[in-house]
Amino acid sequence: MDRPKIPIDAILKHLTEDAEKVQERAQKASSVLLGELDTSIATTPYDVVYEEDRVKLKHYRSSTPVEDGVNTPLLVVYALINRETMLDLQPGRSVVDSFLKSGVDLYMVDWGYPTRRERFLTIDDHVNGYMDNIVDFVLKRTNRRNLNLMGICMGGSFSVMYSALHPEKVKNLITTVCPTNFNTEQGLLHVWMKNINPDRMIDAFGNMPGDLMNFGFLLLNPARLMIDKYVGFVENIDKKDFVENFIRMEKWIFDSPDVPGETFRQFVIDCYQKNLLIESRMELGGKLVDLKKVTMPLLNIYGQYDHLVPPEAANLLTSRVGSNDTEDVCLDTGHIGIYVSSKTQKEFVPKIVKWLKARDGNGDGDGPSEGEKNIANKKGSGIKSTPKKRKKVKNGDTI
Amino acid sequence: MNQDAKETADYGPLLDAWMKSLGDFWGAISKMSPADTYGMPEEEHAKKEDVHQSSAAQTMRLWSTYLSLLKEPPVMQAMLQGSAVIPALMMRLAQSGWEGYFDMQRQWTQKMAQTGQRTEAYQFENLDENMFRTMREMYEKEVSPFLKVPQLGLTRFYQERANHAVDKFHKFQAAVTEFCRVLYLPMEKTTKVMQQNIEEMTKAGNLPENPQEYYRMWIKVLEGHYMTLFKSPEYAEALRTTLDKLEDFLIERQKVLEDMLQTLPVPTHREMDGLYREIHTLKKEVKGLKKKRT
Numbered sequence: 001m002d003r004p005k006i007p008i009d010a011i012l013k014h015l016t017e018d019a020e021k022v023q024e025r026a027q028k029a030s031s032v033l034l035g036e037l038d039t040s041i042a043t044t045p046y047d048v049v050y051e052e053d054r055v056k057l058k059h060y061r062s063s064t065p066v067e068d069g070v071n072t073p074l075l076v077v078y079a080l081i082n083r084e085t086m087l088d089l090q091p092g093r094s095v096v097d098s099f100l101k102s103g104v105d106l107y108m109v110d111w112g113y114p115t116r117r118e119r120f121l122t123i124d125d126h127v128n129g130y131m132d133n134i135v136d137f138v139l140k141r142t143n144r145r146n147l148n149l150m151g152i153c154m155g156g157s158f159s160v161m162y163s164a165l166h167p168e169k170v171k172n173l174i175t176t177v178c179p180t181n182f183n184t185e186q187g188l189l190h191v192w193m194k195n196i197n198p199d200r201m202i203d204a205f206g207n208m209p210g211d212l213m214n215f216g217f218l219l220l221n222p223a224r225l226m227i228d229k230y231v232g233f234v235e236n237i238d239k240k241d242f243v244e245n246f247i248r249m250e251k252w253i254f255d256s257p258d259v260p261g262e263t264f265r266q267f268v269i270d271c272y273q274k275n276l277l278i279e280s281r282m283e284l285g286g287k288l289v290d291l292k293k294v295t296m297p298l299l300n301i302y303g304q305y306d307h308l309v310p311p312e313a314a315n316l317l318t319s320r321v322g323s324n325d326t327e328d329v330c331l332d333t334g335h336i337g338i339y340v341s342s343k344t345q346k347e348f349v350p351k352i353v354k355w356l357k358a359r360d361g362n363g364d365g366d367g368p369s370e371g372e373k374n375i376a377n378k379k380g381s382g383i384k385s386t387p388k389k390r391k392k393v394k395n396g397d398t399i
Numbered sequence: 400m401n402q403d404a405k406e407t408a409d410y411g412p413l414l415d416a417w418m419k420s421l422g423d424f425w426g427a428i429s430k431m432s433p434a435d436t437y438g439m440p441e442e443e444h445a446k447k448e449d450v451h452q453s454s455a456a457q458t459m460r461l462w463s464t465y466l467s468l469l470k471e472p473p474v475m476q477a478m479l480q481g482s483a484v485i486p487a488l489m490m491r492l493a494q495s496g497w498e499g500y501f502d503m504q505r506q507w508t509q510k511m512a513q514t515g516q517r518t519e520a521y522q523f524e525n526l527d528e529n530m531f532r533t534m535r536e537m538y539e540k541e542v543s544p545f546l547k548v549p550q551l552g553l554t555r556f557y558q559e560r561a562n563h564a565v566d567k568f569h570k571f572q573a574a575v576t577e578f579c580r581v582l583y584l585p586m587e588k589t590t591k592v593m594q595q596n597i598e599e600m601t602k603a604g605n606l607p608e609n610p611q612e613y614y615r616m617w618i619k620v621l622e623g624h625y626m627t628l629f630k631s632p633e634y635a636e637a638l639r640t641t642l643d644k645l646e647d648f649l650i651e652r653q654k655v656l657e658d659m660l661q662t663l664p665v666p667t668h669r670e671m672d673g674l675y676r677e678i679h680t681l682k683k684e685v686k687g688l689k690k691k692r693t
Contacts, residue, residue: 010608018610116671120679129686188629195635196642204646206668220629222582223622231614 028238037240039247042085044096046108050137054112055130057137058084062100069103070356072148072171073138076108077131077162079154080259081213083252084108086339087152090248095339098349104356107138109155111257119206119261123270124285126263127161135162135169148356150174153309153335154267157277160317161284164293172359173294174352176301177335179309180317183275186310188220193272202261210256220307249340278316294321299355300328301348306335327355531577538569557658564651567644574637574644581637585624592620 050057078084087108088096099106109131114121121129138147149170151159156178163170184190201208218225236242276282282289298321302314311330318326329351331337333344546566550558596616600606607613628634657667666674 011606011610014609116668117675117678119672120676125679125683129683191630192635192638195639197639197646200643200646204649206672219582221622221625223585223618223625227621228618231618 025238032238032240032243035240037244037247039244039251041090041248041251042088043091044088044094044100048110049107049141050134052130052133054114054118055134056110056112057134058108058110060096060100060106060108062103062105064101066101066103068357070105070148070353071360072144072146072356073105073107073142074099074148074150074356075135075138076106077149077151077155077159078109078111079152079156080111080114080126080263081154081210081256083255083257084110084152085255086252086336089252089340090245093340093342093345095345095349098345099353102349102353104353105142107134109134113257114207114260115258116206119202121260122262122284123158123161123266127158128165128285128287131158131162132166132169135166139169145169146171148172148174150176150352151178152339153177153179156180157267157271160277160291160294161282161289163296164280164289164291165284165287167293167295170296171361172297172299172356174299174301174355175314175317177303177306177309177314177338178300178317179271179313180320181275181278181313181315182272183278184310184312186312187307189216189308190272190310190313192216193268196268198265198268202265205261207258207261208264210258213259214254214256217308278320280320291317291320292322295323297325297355297359298323298327299352300326301338301351302328302330303333303335303338304330305333305337308335325359531573531580535573538573542569560651560654560658564648564655567648567651571641571644571648574641578637578641581628581634585621585628588624589617589621592624593617596620 044060046058046060048056049059076084076087078087088094091097096106096108135147135149139145146169149159149163149172151157151174153176156175157180159173160175160178160180163173182190182193205212233243233246236246270276270282274281277289278291280288280290280292298318300314300318302309302311304311306314315328315330318328331344331347333341338344338348543566546562548562550556550562593613593616597606597613607616653668657669660667
C-alpha cells in the first residue's frame with residue numbers, strides 16, 4: 001500500500017527557518033518603527049488662492065520653469081470621497097509633481113471636511129456653485145476664456161456635468177476613473193448601491209459618514225484589504241521605505257471626509273439607481289445635463305481592473321457626448337493604481353500632457369490650436385475604437 | 400361543582416383568619432387615644448377624639464364590608480385567576496427562553512460536529528438561519544411586546560420614545576450578529592476547501608514544503624468565497640437589513656437625546672438642521688443675486 005507522501009521534515013525545516021527570520025525581522029522592525037519615519041503626504045508646495053466656505057483652491061508652485069509646457073491652466077476636481085492628497089502621496093510617485101515637471105499650470109480643488117451644516121448642499125451647489133466660482137476665479141486670474149478640466153472619480157462625474165452646463169468655459173475635458181454609466185452589475189458597489197435606501201440613510205446620519213463608506217470599501221474585498229494587506233505589512237515591517245509608503249497609503253485611505261447628505265442622496269438616486277447622467281436626463285438647478293453639449297475634446301481614462309468604477313461604468317461616456325474628438329484609454333491597473341503605481345506613473349501623466357499639448361491652442365483660449373485644427377480635419381475618420389485587452393486607444397496613439 | 404369552586408372553598412378559612420387578624424389590629428389601633436399616640440393632654444383632644452374614633456369606626460366598617468365581599472365565591476375566583484396570570488406569564492417566558500436556549504445549544508453542538516462537512520464551497524444559497532430566526536422570534540414575541548405597551552400619564556411620550564429606542568437597539572444588535580455570521584461563512588467554507596485540497600495534494604504526494612504556500616492558497620480561496628458571497632442575494636439582504644436596523648436605531652436614539660437635551664441649554668440636531676436649511680437657502684439666494692449683478 002502506498003503511503004501518502006507528507007514532507008513533514010521539509011515543512012518543519014521551513015517553519016524553523018521562518019521562525020528565525022521572524023525573530024530577526026522583529027529586531028529590525030523595532031528599530032524601524034521606533035526610529036524616525038517620514039510619512040508625510042501632500043508635500044508639494046502650493047498656495048491657497050481661493051476659499052469659499054469649506055472649499056479651497058490650491059495652486060501648485062512650479063520649482064523649475066518648463067519651456068515647452070501647457071499654456072492653458074489645468075483645474076483638477078477630486079471626488080468628495082477621500083482626499084485629493086492621493087495625487088501627491090509620496091515623492092517620486094506624485095501626479096502633481098509630474099504635472100509640474102511637464103510644465104502644467106496646476107490648480108486643484110480641496111473640498112475640505114463637510115460638517116453637519118453642509119448637509120443640505122446638493123450636487124447643484126457643488127457643480128454650479130463652488131466649481132463655477134472656482135473656474136471663474138481661475139479664468140479671471142489667468143485672463144482666459146476657458147481652461148482644461150480634469151475630474152477624478154466622482155469629481156469626474158461633476159466635471160462632465162459642469163462641461164455640459166458650461167461648455168464655453170472648458171477647453172479640454174479629461175475624465176479619469178469616472179463613473180457615468182451606472183447600469184452595470186460589474187462592480188459590487190453598483191449592485192449594493194441599488195439595494196440601499198439613501199433617504200433613510202441621510203435622515204439617520206445627516207451627512208454620509210466617511211468611516212461608514214470606508215468600511216463599505218473594505219468589505220468589497222476583505223480577504224485582501226483586511227487580511228492580506230497587513231500580512232504583507234508584517235512581512236516587510238523591517239524595511240523602512242516600505243513602512244513609510246505603507247503608512248502614507250494608510251493615512252490617505254482612512255482620511256475620509258463625510259459626504260454632504262443631500263449630495264449623497266442625489267448621487268445615489270439619480271446616478272446609481274436611475275442612471276440619469278449617461279441618458280442625459282439628469283437635472284441640476286432646474287437645468288438639464290445634456291451630454292450632447294459636451295463638445296470640447298474629451299480624454300477618458302479608466303482602469304481595466306478597477307473594482308469601484310469598472311470599465312463598463314466608464315467607457316460609455318465617449319459615445320454619448322457631442323464632441324467629435326474623444327479618446328478612451330484603458331490602463332492595466334485598478335482604481336487607485338492609476339495614480340500611485342510606479343508603472344502607470346510613467347504612462348498616465350505623459351499621456352495627458354501629450355494630449356493637452358496637441359490641443360493647447362494659442363494660449364488665450366480664443367482660437368483653435370494647430371492640434372485642434374489637425375483633430376478637426378480628422379473628424380469622421382473613425383478615431384473611436386473598441387476596448388482592447390490592455391490598452392484602448394481610439395486615435396491610433398499608444399501609451 | 401367545578402374546580403374553581405373547590406379552590407375557592409379551600410382558601411375560605413385562610414382568608415377568614417387573615418381578615419379577623421387585620422380587623423382586630425386596626426380595631427385596636429382606632430380605639431387608641433390620639434393623646435396616647437402623640438403624648439398630648441387628653442382634654443385638649445376630647446372633641447377631636449370623637450371625630451377620630453368615628454372616622455376610624457367608619458373605615459373599619461368599610462373594610463369589613465370589603466373583606467366580606469372578597470369571601471364571595473365569584474370575587475374570590477376572579478382574584479385567584481388574576482393572581483395566577485403572573486406565574487403563568489413567568490412560566491411562559493421561562494419555557495420559551497429555555498426552549499430557545501436548548502435549541503440554540505443543540506444547533507451549536509450540531510454545528511460544531513459538522514464543521515467542514517455540511518458547508519458547500521462557493522454556495523451561499525439557502526443559508527441555515529434557524530438559530531438566528533429562533534433568537535429573533537423569541538425576542539419579537541416575548542420581549543418586544545413589553546416595550547411596545549402603551550404608556551400612560553404625563554411622561555408617556557418620553558417613556559414611549561425610550562422604549563422604542565431600546566427595542567430598535569436590540570433589533571439592530573440581532574441584525575449585526577446575523578450580518579457578522581454571514582461574513583464568517585467564507586472562512587468556514589475556505590476551511591472545507593483547504594481540507595479537501597490538502598487531502599488531494601497528500602494523495603498526489605505534492606504537498607507544498609513552504610508554509611507560506613498554504614497561506615497563499617488559503618487567501619486566494621477565501622477571496623473567491625467572499626466574491627461569491629457578495630454577489631449573492633442573501634448577502635445583499637443581510638447588508639440591507641443591517642443598515643435599515645442601524646438607521647432605525649439612530650433615528651429613535653436621536654429622539655431620546657432630544658428629549659434629554661430639552662432641559663439643557665444645548666440646541667438639538669433638529670433645531671440646528673432647521674437653521675442650516677435656512678442659511679443654505681439664504682446663501683444660495685445671495686450668491687445668485689451677486690452673480691447676476693456681476
